[in-house]
Amino acid sequence: MGVELTHQYTEYRAMEDQEEVEEGVSITDWDLVYHVRDALLSVKTGDRSSYHQLVGVLHHRDRSAPDKVALLLTSLKALSGAVSYINDVDHVSLLQSIFGMSMWNCVPDVMDALLELIICLAASNGKYVDLCLDMLVNNFMPPMESDMLRHPRGQAKKDQVLPRVHTGLEVIVDLVPLAALKLSTNVVQKRPMFFRKDFNMDRLKCRMEIYLKNMLMLEGGAIREFVGHSMLVEVVNMMLELDVAIGWDELLRDDPSKGIFTMELEDEEEEADDDGQANDGELPSTLTLRNLGKNVTADLLDSLMIQFLEHLEVCADKKRLSEVFETLLSSFMATILNTYKSKFSQFTIFYACALDPENCGVKFAQTLVELFISTCNPPVTRMSAVAYLSSYLARGKFLSAAFVMNMLKRLVDWCLRYCEEQDSDMNPKAHQVFYSACQGIMYVLCFHMKSIMNVPTLKSQLLLMPIEPILKHKLGPLEVCLPSIVNEFLKQAKAAHLFTISKAFIFEDLLESDLSRDFGGLERLDMFFPFDPCLLKKCDRFEFYLLHGLFFQVFVTCSSHYSTDL
Template identity: 50%
Template structure:
C-alpha cells in the first residue's frame, strides 16, 4: 500500500499499523522501513499522475506531498524511539531505495529532500554519514553522465574564455547594460544545457545540498557535516575521472565558513599533495588547491601566499634532490606543481604585491630556481598559462628570470604537447566557472572570474603609464620598480595591511598589450583558460 493513493484517514491508519508491526516483532522492522522509505517518492508508472512534472507545481501536488512526507518522517521518528537498532537497518534501506540517475527530476529531488531531512534530524547522528556518502555518489554519477561533447568541442590550443568573448560580441548590442560575465555564462548555458535533463537534475540536487549546508551553518553543525563531505570528496570526487560540477559543493561549504571549513580543505589538499603515494591523486590535489586559491574570493591573500610558498618549497627541494632533464612522464607531479604555482600567481600576484610583507615573502621564494632548473617546466606546462605568467613576471619585476625566458614568446614544444595529452591531470582546474544555472547564483558572489582579473590589469597599465608620465614631468625620474627593481615607493612602504582591499579590481598586474613585448600581438590561443576545457577532465584534452 502506498500512502500516496489514499486520503488522510487511511494514511493515519496505515502508519499506526506500521508502528505496531515494527515494535511487536523484530523481523518486521526492515519491511516497515522499506514501506516508509518507498513513500519518500510517489508510486511509479508512465500513466501515474505523480509522474507529471506539472503536477508538483500545482497546489494539490504540493499539499499531497506535504501530507505524505510529514506522516512518513513522523512515523520513522516514532519507530526509532521504540526500536534502538532502527538507524542501522535504515542505512541499508536508504541506500537500496535511492533512485537511479534516470529517475525524473521532481521524484529524485523529493527523495533527496527526505534524505537530507533525516540527516538534519536526531537520527542524523547515526545515519547522517551514510546519507551524505550516498548523495555524493549520486551527484558524481549524474556529473560523469554529462558528456562534454554535448557542451562544447574546443580546439586544444584555444582559450575557452576567448570563446565566451566571441559569443558575447555577437550579442553586444542586445546586452550593453548587462554584466558581461553573467551574459557570457548565460549564453553558454542557454546554448549547451537547454534540454539536458541530466544537467538539470544535477543542478537541482546541488542546490538542495547548498541549502542543507545553509541550514547546518545556521544550526552550528556545518563543521561536522563538512567533515563527512570532505571524506567523501577524497574518496569519490577528487578521484573521479570526469567530475565537472560536483566539486562546487566543497567550494560553497568553504564560502560559508572560510576559517574552519576553508582552512581544513586547503590543509587537506596540501597534505595529499605532499604525502600521498599515488601520483595521480597528488596531481589532482595540487590542481584542486591551485584552482581553489585562485577562484575563491573569500580566501585571504595571506593564506594563498603561504600555501603557494609551501608548494614552491616542495618544488625547490625536488630540484635539489633529483637529477635529470625534461621528462614529463617521470616528473609529472613536479610539473603539475609548477603549473599550479603559475596559475595562482596569475590570479593573485597583484594582491600579494600590494601587501609589503607578502611582497618581501614573494621575493624570498626560490621561484626563479625552480623555473630555471634543468627540468625546464616553462617548456612543459600549458603554454597559455606560461605566457600569462611570464607577462606578469616581466611587468612586476619581482621574480628574476633570465631575459631569454621573458623574450621567448610562446613556449610550446613537443614536451608541452606530450604533457598535455589525453592522460594528463595538470590542466584540470576543477573550480573553473560553473555552468549550472541554479548553482551559479549561489557561487558567483564569492567567485573570481578571469575577465575581472584581466580588466584589473588593463586599468593598472593605464594608471602606471599615467603615474610614470607625471613623475617624469615633475621630478625628471621614472618609476623605480619598473626601471631597476629597487625599493618600493613611499606610498607602498606606508601601506596599511588592515586597509587592504581584496576586491576583484585588485587581482592582476598584467599590462593590457604586453603581448607586444613578446614579438607582436598574441594569438587567441595563448589566453588563460577560463571555463569549460580545463574543468572537463584529461580525456577531453
C-alpha cells in the same frame, strides 16, 4: 466485516473513546478492536469471511467517498489495537495490503492511522521492522504511476506525507536502534536510477528530486547520528554519477582540436549580461553553453545541487556544518578527487568551504596540500590534489591573501627540495608531480599577483620565495607547463619585478603543447582547473559571488577542462 460495518454504521465521527452511529448506538474503540481481533482469530478456525472483508477494506481504491474513508480509518485504528493478534503465517494478505498502502493516496486522518499501525507493527514483533522501514521508504515518493508531483496538489500532498513518514522512521529507530543500519541500506538501494529508457524523464526528475529531499531530511533530522553519514555519502555519489554522464561533447562544439585561453586583467572584467554573453565581446565559437541548458542530465544535476547547497546553508545556520564537512571531505577524497571527468560535483565542497572559511575552508586546503606532499599517494592522486588546491586558492574569494601565501609557500618549499634532489634534465613523464606543482604556483599567482604586491608584508614574502630558481631549473618547468599559464605568469612577474626570463618563449596563442600533454597524462591533469566557474545555470547564483572573477577565461574542447561566460 466491511459489509457489516457499512450496513450498521453509515457515518463515523472520529472520537478518542467512541464512535456514534446513525441509529444513535455508540460503540467504543475497544468494541471495534474486539471485532477485528475476532476476524483475525477466525482464520485459524477456517472462517475467513470477516478477514477477507477486512482485507477488502484496505484494498479499496476509492478514497473519495466519505463512508469509504471512514471505514478505512476505523479499520486501521482497530488493527492498531489488535496488532498482537496479527501473524505472518495466517495473515499474509493483510500484511501485504498494509505494507502496500501509499500515504500519497490518503487523506491526513488516514495517513495518521496508517502511520500508527506501522509503528505498532514494528514495536510488536521484530520480524516486521524491515517491512515497516521498507514501506515508509517507499512513501518517499508517490506511487510509480502517479505524476502528482508535477502539479500544485502534489506539492501540497508532499508537505502532508513527508513529515509523517520521517516521524515514523524516527520512532521506529528510537524503538529499535539497530534498525538504523537497515534503514540506511534500504534508502541507498531504493534510490531511483536516472538512466531508465522506459520512464518519462520529467516524472523521473521529479522523483529523484523528492528522493534527495528525503535523504537530506534524514541527514538533518532526529536520527542523523545513525544515518546522516551514509546519506551524505550517497548524495555525493548520486551527483557524481550524473556529473560523469555529461560528456564534454555536450558542452562544447566546433573544431575539437582547437582551444582558446584568453586572459584579462581583473580591473577590466565585466559581468556577463542576461543572455549569457560577455558585455565586451562574444565568446569564441568553441564554446556553447546553451547546449548544456538543453541537457536533461545537467538540468537534473543542477536541481539536485541546488537542494544540497541549500541544505549546507541550513547546516551552517544550525552550527553543524563542521560535522557535515567531515563526511563531505572524506567522500570527496574517496570519489571526486580522482574522478577526472568530474565537472560540477566538486562545487559542493567548495560551497561548504565558502560558508565556513576559517574552519572548513582552511581544512580543505590543508588536506589537499598534505595529499600532494605525501609520497605514499600515487602520482595521479598527488597531481589531482595540487590541481584542486591551486584552483581553490585561485578562485576562492573567501580566502585571505595571507592564507593563500601560506599555502603557496608550502608548494614552493616542496618544489625547491625536489629541485635540489634532482640532477636530471627535462622529462615531462618522469617528473609529472613536480610540473603539476609548478603550474599550480604560477596559476595561483596569475590570480593573486596584483593583490599580493599591493600589501607590503605579503610582497616581501613573495619576493623572498625561491620561485625563480625553481622555474629556471634544468627540469624546465617553463617549457613543460601550459604555455598559456606560463605566458601570463611571466608577464605579471615581469611587471611586478619578481624576476625576468632572458629566453624568449614563442607560444603567445598556444593553449597547450606536446610537453604539457605528456606531463598531464591520460587524465589531462595539466588542463584540469576544477573550480573554474560552474556551467550549471541555477548553481550560478550560489557560486558567482564566491569566485574570483574571470581573470582567466579558459575555453577548451578537450575532455578535462571547462569554463563559462558568467
